[in-house]
Amino acid sequence: MALLQISEPGMATIPHQRRLAAGIDLGTTNSLIATVRSGEVVTLADEQGRHLLPSVVYFKADAEPLVGDAAKAHQLTDPLNTIASVKRLMGRGQQDTMQTLAGHLPFKLAVTDSAVPRIQTSAGTVMAHEVAAEILLELKERAEVALGGELSGVVITVPAYFDDAQRQATRDAATLAGLNVYRLLNEPTAAAVAYGLDQQAEGVIAVYDLGGGTFDISILRLEKGVFEVLATGGDSALGGDDFDHAIAEYLLQAAELSTSDNPRLLREALVVARASKEQLSTANEITVQLGEWSGLLTRTQLDGLIAPLVQKTLQACRRVVRDANLAKGDIQQVVLVGGSTRVPLVRSQVADFFQTEPLCSLDPDRVVALGAALQADVLAGNKPDAEMLLLDVIPLSLGLETMGGLVEKIIDRNTTIPVSRAQEFTTFKDGQTSMSIHVLQGERDTVEHCRSLARFVLRGIPPMVAGAARIRVTFQVDADGLLSVSAQELTSGAKSSIEVKPSYGLSDREIMTILQDSVTSVQEDIAARRVREQQVEAERVLEAIDSALKNDGDQLLDHEEKMTILAAREQLAAVRQSTDPQAIEMAIKHLEQAAAFYVERRMNHSIRKAMAGHTVDEFRG
Amino acid sequence: MQSITLPTQWFELFGLPLQFEVDPVVLTQRFRALQTQFHPDRYVNQSDTEKRFAVQATSLINEAYAGLKNPRLRARYLLEQAGIILNDELDTIQDRDFLIQQMQWREAIEEALEDAEPLDALDQVGDEIQAVTLTLYSEFAQVWALKNLERAKQIVLKLRFYERLQEEIRRQQERLDA
Structure with a gap:
C-alpha cells in the first residue's frame, strides 16, 4: 500500500520569539494593514493618523511613485499617470482588458504583444501586479515603522470568487514587494474570523459582503476553532455603484435633464446620488440639488429604486444555501461586510431573508483586514495553543478540454482545498504520439464559455491504436487556491508537468457571470453539447471510412461500389461542421447504410486472412 | 525529527x-x-x-x-476494496422494472415543473427519491455484511441513477431561481 511520509509539525520548532505578522486587505478602492499588538487586533495608521490607504499610485518620470492620498492628489491634474482600481486588472489578459475595460479605465493601456496588459505612464509601462506591489510596499513600510521590525509574514485577502490567475497575480505582487505570504485568505472567511465566531461552540453562518462593485456570499460551518467553508458565490458585477446609478437616473429624470450632450452631468449626478444614499442611511428624507433643480428624496423612494438590486443579491444567497446542501433556517448568524451594507434596506432585507438580525458591530471597511491579522498571528506561530483552522473551498470548477470543444470537469466548485484529483484520458487516433492539454476554469460545458488557464503538450506517447494509451492528468490545488497540473502516460511513464501560468482569457465583467451564465444557459449548453457530439461522431465515422478505403478499398470494391460510398462520404463531409445535429446524424446514418455491405465484406476478408494456415478446430478451442 | x-x-x-x-x-x-x-x-x-x-x-x-x-461513494469504495471496480458509464442495469421506475421518476420531475409551485413540487419529488435512496443504503449495508458482492454492485449502480435524478432536480431548481 502506498504510504505518504510526513514529518510531524512542531517537533522541530524550538520555542521561538514572537514573529511580526500582519493582515492586508488589498482593496479596489482602499487598502489596509492590521496586526495583533499586545493581544489586541488593530489596523495601523500612517503618520497623519489615517488608517485607510487609497489604492492609488502616481507615476512620474525619474521619481519614486507616490501611493495613497499623496497619489490621489494628482487624480484631477494628471489622471493618466494616476492609477486607481488596479485590482480590477489583476490577473486579466491583454485582450480581455483591451476589449472590455479599455473605455472604462481612467488610464491608458500600452499596445504590446505581451499576454499581460501594460499601463502607459510617464515613468514607462507598468503591469497591474507591479502597481499593486507599490501599495503593498507602502503598507509594509507603514507596519515595519509601527512595529519596529521586519515582518515575518503576511496574510493577504482576496475576493472568494478570484480565479487562479487573479490569485497568482496577487501573490506575484507580494513577492515584488518583498513580502513573505503565509496565505491568501478569502475575504468573507477573514470577516468571520474577525468577529471571533470561532469562539462560539458551533454553528452555521453566512457572510454577506456587498462592496462598491462586487457581491460575495459565503456559508461557513464553525466548530471549536475550525472554520469550514461550505459554499461560496456571488456576483462580480453588482455593488453599491449600481445603487448610485439607479439613484442618478431617477434624479436626472426628475430634474428633466439629459446627459446625452453633457457627459460631465452624469458624473455630477453620480456624486449627488452617492451622497444622497449615504445621508439616507440615517435620515428619512433629504433635499437634493442637481444643477438648477432641487427636490425631495425620501428613504422609501430610495428603497424602491434599489430594491431590485438587493433582490438580486438574495437570489445569489438562495443559490449558495442550496450549494451548501442547507435550508435557510440552518443559518444561525449573518455577518455584514462592505460599505454598501450600511444601506438600511440591505440590512433589513438580509435580516428578513435569513430570519436573524445580522452582525455589524465591526466597521465593515476594516473587518476583513482585522480577520487577516488574526490568522497571520496564528500562522506565525504566536499562538501555539490556538485551535483556529480555516478550511476553504475552490470557488470555480476546474476542467479539461475534451473532443469537440467540450469541458470535462475534474474538480467541482466548492470542493475543500487543498485537493488533488486525477483523471485518465485516451488517444483519439491510431499512432497518436502527442496530446495537447487545455486547462479551464468555469461552470459551463463548452470551452469558449470557460476561462482558459493553461495549455501544454504531452509528448512521447508510444504509438498505439486509438484508445489504447492511458494518460493520467493530475490537478493539484494548494491551500491558497493555486493550481498546478501534471500529466503522465501510464503505459510508458512519459511525464509532463507544469505550474499553471494563466493565459488571462476572461473579461472583468465575466468573472462571476460565469456562474450566472451556467444557470441561465443550461439549455444552450445541452444544445451545444448535442451539436458537438454529432460533429465528433462525424469525424470519427469519416476517419474510419477513409482509413478502410485506403487500406483495402481498391481490393474489395469495384468502381461503382466505391463511388456509391464516396458519394455518401461526401454528403457527410459537407455537413460535418453543421450546427444542426439532426443533419449530421442523418448523413452519418446514410453513410453507414451505404457502406454496410463493404463493412461486412471487410469482416469476412479479415477472418479468412486470419484463418489462413490454421485449421478451423484451432478457432473452436 | x-x-x-x-x-x-x-x-x-x-x-x-x-x-x-x-x-x-x-x-x-x-x-x-x-x-x-x-x-x-x-x-x-x-x-x-x-x-x-x-x-x-x-x-x-x-x-x-x-x-x-457520501454514502454512494463510500459503498463504491468498499466494493473497490473487495476488487470490484465499477464503471459508471459502461456498467449497465438489466433490471427492467427498475428502469421503468426511473422513467416514471423523470415524468414526476416533468410534472412537478408544470405545478403552480414548481420549486416546492420539485422539493417533494426530491424528498421521495431521498426516501428510496435511504432504503437502498440499508439494503447495501445488509448485502455487504453478507458478502453478496454482485447484489451490492447492483445497488451502487442504482444509487447512481437516483443521484442523477437529484442532480436534475437541482438543475431545474437553479434554472427556476435564475
Whole structure:
C-alpha cells in the first residue's frame, strides 16, 4: 500500500520569539494593514493618523511613485499617470482588458504583444501586479515603522470568487514587494474570523459582503476553532455603484435633464446620488440639488429604486444555501461586510431573508483586514495553543478540454482545498504520439464559455491504436487556491508537468457571470453539447471510412461500389461542421447504410486472412 | 525529527472499520483532528519539502472525507476494496422494472415543473427519491455484511441513477431561481 511520509509539525520548532505578522486587505478602492499588538487586533495608521490607504499610485518620470492620498492628489491634474482600481486588472489578459475595460479605465493601456496588459505612464509601462506591489510596499513600510521590525509574514485577502490567475497575480505582487505570504485568505472567511465566531461552540453562518462593485456570499460551518467553508458565490458585477446609478437616473429624470450632450452631468449626478444614499442611511428624507433643480428624496423612494438590486443579491444567497446542501433556517448568524451594507434596506432585507438580525458591530471597511491579522498571528506561530483552522473551498470548477470543444470537469466548485484529483484520458487516433492539454476554469460545458488557464503538450506517447494509451492528468490545488497540473502516460511513464501560468482569457465583467451564465444557459449548453457530439461522431465515422478505403478499398470494391460510398462520404463531409445535429446524424446514418455491405465484406476478408494456415478446430478451442 | 506515515486507504486513514455504516459525528471529529495536524497552515514556517507534503497529505484527507461522507461513494469504495471496480458509464442495469421506475421518476420531475409551485413540487419529488435512496443504503449495508458482492454492485449502480435524478432536480431548481 502506498504510504505518504510526513514529518510531524512542531517537533522541530524550538520555542521561538514572537514573529511580526500582519493582515492586508488589498482593496479596489482602499487598502489596509492590521496586526495583533499586545493581544489586541488593530489596523495601523500612517503618520497623519489615517488608517485607510487609497489604492492609488502616481507615476512620474525619474521619481519614486507616490501611493495613497499623496497619489490621489494628482487624480484631477494628471489622471493618466494616476492609477486607481488596479485590482480590477489583476490577473486579466491583454485582450480581455483591451476589449472590455479599455473605455472604462481612467488610464491608458500600452499596445504590446505581451499576454499581460501594460499601463502607459510617464515613468514607462507598468503591469497591474507591479502597481499593486507599490501599495503593498507602502503598507509594509507603514507596519515595519509601527512595529519596529521586519515582518515575518503576511496574510493577504482576496475576493472568494478570484480565479487562479487573479490569485497568482496577487501573490506575484507580494513577492515584488518583498513580502513573505503565509496565505491568501478569502475575504468573507477573514470577516468571520474577525468577529471571533470561532469562539462560539458551533454553528452555521453566512457572510454577506456587498462592496462598491462586487457581491460575495459565503456559508461557513464553525466548530471549536475550525472554520469550514461550505459554499461560496456571488456576483462580480453588482455593488453599491449600481445603487448610485439607479439613484442618478431617477434624479436626472426628475430634474428633466439629459446627459446625452453633457457627459460631465452624469458624473455630477453620480456624486449627488452617492451622497444622497449615504445621508439616507440615517435620515428619512433629504433635499437634493442637481444643477438648477432641487427636490425631495425620501428613504422609501430610495428603497424602491434599489430594491431590485438587493433582490438580486438574495437570489445569489438562495443559490449558495442550496450549494451548501442547507435550508435557510440552518443559518444561525449573518455577518455584514462592505460599505454598501450600511444601506438600511440591505440590512433589513438580509435580516428578513435569513430570519436573524445580522452582525455589524465591526466597521465593515476594516473587518476583513482585522480577520487577516488574526490568522497571520496564528500562522506565525504566536499562538501555539490556538485551535483556529480555516478550511476553504475552490470557488470555480476546474476542467479539461475534451473532443469537440467540450469541458470535462475534474474538480467541482466548492470542493475543500487543498485537493488533488486525477483523471485518465485516451488517444483519439491510431499512432497518436502527442496530446495537447487545455486547462479551464468555469461552470459551463463548452470551452469558449470557460476561462482558459493553461495549455501544454504531452509528448512521447508510444504509438498505439486509438484508445489504447492511458494518460493520467493530475490537478493539484494548494491551500491558497493555486493550481498546478501534471500529466503522465501510464503505459510508458512519459511525464509532463507544469505550474499553471494563466493565459488571462476572461473579461472583468465575466468573472462571476460565469456562474450566472451556467444557470441561465443550461439549455444552450445541452444544445451545444448535442451539436458537438454529432460533429465528433462525424469525424470519427469519416476517419474510419477513409482509413478502410485506403487500406483495402481498391481490393474489395469495384468502381461503382466505391463511388456509391464516396458519394455518401461526401454528403457527410459537407455537413460535418453543421450546427444542426439532426443533419449530421442523418448523413452519418446514410453513410453507414451505404457502406454496410463493404463493412461486412471487410469482416469476412479479415477472418479468412486470419484463418489462413490454421485449421478451423484451432478457432473452436 | 519524528516521522509519521499516513495510510492512503480511506477507512484506515480515518481509523474506521471497513463497513458501510459510519457514525457521522466520529467521521467529522477524525477529519478535524487530521486537518488540525496536517493542514498546510501548520507548516508555513517549515521547509518547502514539508509544505509540499502537507498539501499532499491534506489533499488525501479531503478526498477521503468527501468520499466517506457520501454514502454512494463510500459503498463504491468498499466494493473497490473487495476488487470490484465499477464503471459508471459502461456498467449497465438489466433490471427492467427498475428502469421503468426511473422513467416514471423523470415524468414526476416533468410534472412537478408544470405545478403552480414548481420549486416546492420539485422539493417533494426530491424528498421521495431521498426516501428510496435511504432504503437502498440499508439494503447495501445488509448485502455487504453478507458478502453478496454482485447484489451490492447492483445497488451502487442504482444509487447512481437516483443521484442523477437529484442532480436534475437541482438543475431545474437553479434554472427556476435564475
